[in-house]
Amino acid sequence: MHFYLPIAEMSVNIFLILAMGGGIGFLSGLFGVGGGFLMTPLLIFIGVPAPVAVGTEANQIVASSVSGVIAHMRRGNVDFKMGGVLLAGGFVGSSLGVVLFKYLQGLGQIDLVIKLCYVVFLGIIGGLMFVESARTILRSRSVSASRGKLHQHNWLHGLPFKMRFRRSKLYISALLPLMVGAGVGVLSALMGVGGGFIMVPAMIYLLGMPTSVVIGTSLFQIIFVTANVTFLQAVTTQTVDVPLAILLLIGAVIGAQFGSKYSVRLKGEQLRILLAVMVIGVCAKIAYDLIVTPEDLYSIAPLIAH
Amino acid sequence: MKRNPATFLLLIAALVAVASASARGQALVADLSSHHVAITTGFTGTDVLLFGAVDGEGDVVVVITGPPESIAVRNKQRIAGIWVNADTVEFQGIPNFYAVASNRPLEEITSPDIRETQQIGAEHIATKLAAEDRDRPAAEIALYREALIRNKQNSGLFSVEPEQISIISDRLFRTQIHFPSNMATGSYSAVVYLFRDGEAVQAVSTPILVEKVGVGAEIYNFAHQQSALYGLAAIVIAVFSGWLGGVIFRKV
Numbered sequence: 001m002h003f004y005l006p007i008a009e010m011s012v013n014i015f016l017i018l019a020m021g022g023g024i025g026f027l028s029g030l031f032g033v034g035g036g037f038l039m040t041p042l043l044i045f046i047g048v049p050a051p052v053a054v055g056t057e058a059n060q061i062v063a064s065s066v067s068g069v070i071a072h073m074r075r076g077n078v079d080f081k082m083g084g085v086l087l088a089g090g091f092v093g094s095s096l097g098v099v100l101f102k103y104l105q106g107l108g109q110i111d112l113v114i115k116l117c118y119v120v121f122l123g124i125i126g127g128l129m130f131v132e133s134a135r136t137i138l139r140s141r142s143v144s145a146s147r148g149k150l151h152q153h154n155w156l157h158g159l160p161f162k163m164r165f166r167r168s169k170l171y172i173s174a175l176l177p178l179m180v181g182a183g184v185g186v187l188s189a190l191m192g193v194g195g196g197f198i199m200v201p202a203m204i205y206l207l208g209m210p211t212s213v214v215i216g217t218s219l220f221q222i223i224f225v226t227a228n229v230t231f232l233q234a235v236t237t238q239t240v241d242v243p244l245a246i247l248l249l250i251g252a253v254i255g256a257q258f259g260s261k262y263s264v265r266l267k268g269e270q271l272r273i274l275l276a277v278m279v280i281g282v283c284a285k286i287a288y289d290l291i292v293t294p295e296d297l298y299s300i301a302p303l304i305a306h
Numbered sequence: 307m308k309r310n311p312a313t314f315l316l317l318i319a320a321l322v323a324v325a326s327a328s329a330r331g332q333a334l335v336a337d338l339s340s341h342h343v344a345i346t347t348g349f350t351g352t353d354v355l356l357f358g359a360v361d362g363e364g365d366v367v368v369v370i371t372g373p374p375e376s377i378a379v380r381n382k383q384r385i386a387g388i389w390v391n392a393d394t395v396e397f398q399g400i401p402n403f404y405a406v407a408s409n410r411p412l413e414e415i416t417s418p419d420i421r422e423t424q425q426i427g428a429e430h431i432a433t434k435l436a437a438e439d440r441d442r443p444a445a446e447i448a449l450y451r452e453a454l455i456r457n458k459q460n461s462g463l464f465s466v467e468p469e470q471i472s473i474i475s476d477r478l479f480r481t482q483i484h485f486p487s488n489m490a491t492g493s494y495s496a497v498v499y500l501f502r503d504g505e506a507v508q509a510v511s512t513p514i515l516v517e518k519v520g521v522g523a524e525i526y527n528f529a530h531q532q533s534a535l536y537g538l539a540a541i542v543i544a545v546f547s548g549w550l551g552g553v554i555f556r557k558v
Contacts, residue, residue: 301377
């Protein structure tokens with residue numbers, strides 16, 4: 001059964017889109033990630049124009065983050081104050097990102113920048129995650145980890161505008177979460193991702209937040225940042241395809257339920273190493289496409305007159 | 307053939323057309339099975355039947371042209387190991403869609419000069435360069451032009467080889483025009499030429515209107531005309547369905 005997407009202006013098979021949503025939803029339930037970093041490249045792969053893929057995926061992430069955050073709020077795992085500061089940065093960053101997106105689109109370099117962002121960030125995150133979880137698995141049989149400090153102190157903690165975040169048990173400069181939020185916001189707009197895969201490690205390693213509140217807080221702020229991206233993309237580039245987002249969503253919500261049920265059967269570090277392998281896989285595929293000689297060195301793109 | 311009844315009706319229409327054409331002394335009449343292509347939510351492309359009649363012998367050539375657009379053709383070069391769009395040529399007034407049909411190969415029907423002036427055949431589509439590209443060497447532009455036609459052809463929007471027109475007893479002709487699902491909306495034209503001894507003796511033009519209809523059209527117009535409201539609606543829908551998903555599956 002085919003459906004003509006009004007914004008992407010192409011006909012797609014409904015069941016293919018539902019299956020994609022379901023598959024990615026399963027993985028996101030399994031690993032506790034949003035899945036935007038998998039869905040956006042997949043949409044581009046099936047022929048959805050890159051700007052539509054990015055705009056629509058932002059819209060879908062709003063929905064999946066809302067369903068995710070409900071469970072975390074019930075358990076009190078959301079640091080609203082930290083979320084708010086991250087969010088302030090996120091608004092600035094994502095707004096800049098949308099402007100940058102439109103500029104790069106005009107230059108004909110948007111596809112390249114999207115791909116490079118994917119290669120660089122997936123490569124770094126996937127690599128770090130792989131090393132860290134492999135080390136944990138190797139070490140787990142010998143020693144139980146020593147208590148140590150809550151987090152490391154370095155020059156970042158010497159910055160001004162200190163703020164107390166009670167739920168995160170932190171007293172740090174507000175500039176830090178502001179910068180993290182802004183950086184991830186730019187990437188969110190450019191890559192069509194929620195940015196959880198960058199935000200979560202940044203919260204743990206850079207801000208030193210306790211892991212229990214990290215996912216809930218990151219989901220909380222992702223809702224608003226992706227909502228901002230959705231709104232700005234809708235206004236500046238008209239690339240948010242709501243029917244496509246709804247189709248993806250239906251699959252993703254159902255898939256995520258099965259994924260999270262399945263995840264209890266696996267250990268944390270096993271999950272992380274699987275996720276790392278997947279992230280590195282996506283990164284390698286995109287890098288390969290950039291390096292290998294394309295079939296046609298010329299490409300065409302309609303210029304939108306205004 | 308499920309089109310049989312329709313074809314039959316069209317043949318009758320064509321016969322009537324022939325009768326009136328000879329009565330008025332016209333050598334060529336043509337019409338389409340539909341002047342309106344509606345892109346609905348179930349649209350996967352469509353076929354339009356073009357039919358008509360000629361008075362006496364001759365060759366029939368049909369050219370379908372879509373609405374004009376400006377297109378950037380970009381050339382990738384390897385920079386620091388990766389392929390990057392390094393150079394762009396901008397063409398203006400390129401039809402979004404182009405198809406040609408004829409009863410025998412175009413080279414046998416008429417001379418290259420006439421094909422060039424009438425823009426018959428994808429290689430003869432008139433291209434206008436953007437101001438900043440006009441000083442470039444012709445050989446370079448030719449490469450970009452070829453690339454433009456090649457890419458359009460690969461996406462199914464240009465047909466380079468003419469489709470077959472069948473002529474029945476030197477009088478009735480018909481051909482099927484395929485419109486792919488990625489076609490642009492707007493006004494298209496179908497120009498039918500009658501050639502005799504290599505000269506175009508008559509040409510008739512019929513319009514085709516391609517537009518989105520129904521829910522899809524409403525969503526598209528909403529997104530483009532009230533984009534701020536559309537963006538807000540998109541967020542509200544997402545928040546609501548996310549909340550709904552969270553609630554439904556809470557107990558499971």
